[in-house]
Amino acid sequence: MHALIQAIILGILTGGVYALMASGQTLIFGIMKVVNLAQGAFVVLGAYLTYTLFVQFGMDPFASVLITTPLMFLVGVGLQWALIRPLHSDDVAQLSLLVTFALALGVEGILSFAYSTTLTNIQPKYANFSWTVVGYQVNLVRFCAFALSLVVLAVLYLVLKRTKFGRAVRATVQNPMSAQLLGVNAQRVSALGFGLGAATAASAGSVFGMLNAFNPGSHYDLISRLLTVVVLGGLGSIGGSVVAALVMGVASSVVSAMASPIWSDFTFFIVLLLVLLLRPRGLFGARTRGAL
Amino acid sequence: MHLHKRRGLSRARLWGVGVLAASTLALSGCAAASGTSSAANSAPLKIGISLSLTGDFSSSGKAAQRGYQLWAEVANKSGGILGRKVQLDIVDDASSPDQVVTNYTNLITQTKVDIVFGPFSSLLTVPASRVASRYGYSFIEPAGGGPSVFDQKLNNLFFVQPAESTRGGDVFANYILSLPAGQRPKTAAYAKLDDPFSAPIADNIQKRFEAAGIKTVYDQTYPSETADMTPIVAGIAAAKPDVVIGGTQEGDAFAQIKAMIQLKFNPKWLYEANGSNSPGDFPAAVSLANTAGVFGSIDWYADSTISGSAKFISDYIAKFGGDANQIDPTSAEAYSAGMLLQEVAAKTGKVDNATIIKTLHAGTWPTLVGNLSWDATGKPKGEYLLVQWINGKLQTVYPAKTAQASPIAPKPNWAG
Structure with missing residues (x-):
């Protein structure tokens, strides 16, 4: 019983970080219908930026989010402008797969050149500190990472719900043609949306780098997890992706601790398969698509 | 008649030239195939190596490259091997088992290297060692120690670590x-x-x-x-x-x-x-x-307290910088591959492939990774x-x- 509860605690805290990564992924899909295969690479890029700030300038990894997030926002906007915007709108869903995959490979290549392929991690002094709460261990970094995820997701929610830009995004998600007829600049919304997706990846990357050893090739595993999370949650639904990430985190952790690590990820895929069979649009696909 | 005689002489000469040329070609072919250096030879001793300088194994491949390069430099400073300057011919296999086969085939048949050393990883060592075996080359290799390597039962292979990896x-x-x-x-x-x-x-x-x-x-x-x-x-x-x-x-x-x-x-x-x-x-x-x-x-x-380790470290730092703790053991293993070649040459006065294979199968050989000896499949008999x-x-x-x-x-x- 102790191991089960410990595994659930670990799963929830880890799931929060994946929720942050997946929220950007699903936002980009919601706005542009672009399946961004470079989201994992953006997370790894964010982790390396944080690593550099930590190693070169001694900057605390959590504090570095204040630099990496706006920086990656600008990078995202630039990439959308340079690579996604020129794609013909009729083929954007298919072509974007190729373009974003190429982008992921490009980021991986540059990082391999700059940092080598050796595994790295970000190791502040408090990285392994844990609180003992009623006999259970709660790791400080995981807890803060979870809290940071909640904060960033809350900011994202407020931006989408309470700002003019957010209304434009939601209008574009619901009906791009009508939104344009009402004066929404779809190109601008798309660029800023892609930037927001990259920004969430950067903030997730900072904590990912503290929780896991990573190298430039880590994005392959990340993107497969992120895609399953956003499909389970319902493509385009941020709330759905948060729930799905928590489901994935807890399912993986519990199965790994109580049964076998080999079945850990497979269990999640069984859940995904069942959801797709019974509810092809994902957990929250239809109901919240328009509201993100 | 005169003309006929001339024709006859010409034919004889042609035959002579033909036989001489064929003999020369055959001899040079044999020499290339066995990597011989038995004749007094001041030509560089060419050693061909395929390494993963890019791709998944690039970090370790570059570590092996540093070990090989350092050994060649140290060997050349002390006069080379049997008076021949060591010349490394290192090519990149991009961590690909297909490319490594191409590389070793080219090194042996086109570049005509005298000796080959092994690549990084068992994945690449298995196909590479088969190529070397086909051409009668010895295969001293520092980084392929998985069971698949020894299951081939090749007698030309020598793994330069104390025991198989598992x-x-x-x-x-x-x-x-x-x-x-x-x-x-x-x-x-x-x-x-x-x-x-x-x-x-x-x-x-x-x-x-x-x-x-x-x-x-x-x-x-x-x-x-x-x-x-x-x-x-x-x-x-x-x-x-x-x-x-x-x-x-x-x-x-x-x-x-x-x-x-x-x-x-x-x-x-x-x-x-x-x-x-x-x-x-x-x-x-x-x-x-x-x-x-x-x-x-x-x-x-x-x-490590093994003899020669301190000098290896000081030479390594002098050439590549950094500190001792940053030296990848793969560099020491690659360096040890070269040491084995030097020891065979010192013991036998030869560096042809047949002599290397025969000599290393007998006795125990000191290296940076301990005293090595092998069974018939190239599996080391020691322990870590x-x-x-x-x-x-x-x-x-x-x-x-x-x-x-x-x-x-x-x-x-x-x-x-």
Whole structure:
């Protein structure tokens, strides 16, 4: 019983970080219908930026989010402008797969050149500190990472719900043609949306780098997890992706601790398969698509 | 008539030239095929090597390159081999088993190197050694020690490490089983990476522990994409084992230990197949204070007491910079491959491939990774060193004859 509860605690805290990564992924899909295969690479890029700030300038990894997030926002906007915007709108869903995959490979290549392929991690002094709460261990970094995820997701929610830009995004998600007829600049919304997706990846990357050893090739595993999370949650639904990430985190952790690590990820895929069979649009696909 | 005579002389001359040319070609062909240097020869000794300078194995491939380059430079400074300057011909295989075949075929048939040395990884060593065997070349190789390499039963192959890779943990089992029965662990946990070089190390320890009555309380294999080891370690902690055996590569070993620290689980003995034996990366990943008491096994490290190690380190730093703890053991293993060639030349006065193969199959050969000898398949007959982190340093603790310190047990608590 102790191991089960410990595994659930670990799963929830880890799931929060994946929720942050997946929220950007699903936002980009919601706005542009672009399946961004470079989201994992953006997370790894964010982790390396944080690593550099930590190693070169001694900057605390959590504090570095204040630099990496706006920086990656600008990078995202630039990439959308340079690579996604020129794609013909009729083929954007298919072509974007190729373009974003190429982008992921490009980021991986540059990082391999700059940092080598050796595994790295970000190791502040408090990285392994844990609180003992009623006999259970709660790791400080995981807890803060979870809290940071909640904060960033809350900011994202407020931006989408309470700002003019957010209304434009939601209008574009619901009906791009009508939104344009009402004066929404779809190109601008798309660029800023892609930037927001990259920004969430950067903030997730900072904590990912503290929780896991990573190298430039880590994005392959990340993107497969992120895609399953956003499909389970319902493509385009941020709330759905948060729930799905928590489901994935807890399912993986519990199965790994109580049964076998080999079945850990497979269990999640069984859940995904069942959801797709019974509810092809994902957990929250239809109901919240328009509201993100 | 005159003309006829002239014709006849011309034909004879033609035959003579033809026979001479054919003989020369045949001789040069034989020489190329066997990499001979038996005649007095001042031409450079060309050594062909395919290395993973790009791709998945590029970090280790470059480490091997540094070892080979350093050895060639040192050998040339001392007059080369049998008076011949060593000339390395290193080509990139991009970590591809297909490219490595092309590279060695080209090195042997086009570049016509005299000798070949091995690439990085068993994955590439298997196809490469077959090419070398087909052309009658010896294959001294520093980095292909998996079972698939020796299952080929090639007699031209010599693995330049103390034992096959999957026997890396045997020295830990030897140490534990050398303890009096009352001091041995009663229970053991095994967490194994699903990888042909990692899980078998733990499997071999497990077989011997179970035969000696050490009960298995946790035994799980995890896939290579497992980034977060915390749930696995939570499962291990719940089983309360005395000794934990990690059948690991580097990244997952670090993750296991970080998870143990975070979950405040401290076994009495902790052995990691790989990762904990890295003098530079391990303390950087888990912090130096948390290394205390962790076991690993290794063939070469910066504080190795093996003869020649100190000079290797000073030469290495002079050429490549950095500090001793940053030297990858792969560099020492590649350097040792060259040492073997020098020793054969010194002993026999020859460096042709047939002599190398015949000579290395007899006797014991000192290198930076210990005294090596091989069975008929190229499998080394020795054992690795058992090392433990003591006072912030990696130290040899077993076997006793090479030990720098006594093993510490039970393991000190994590520093946090």
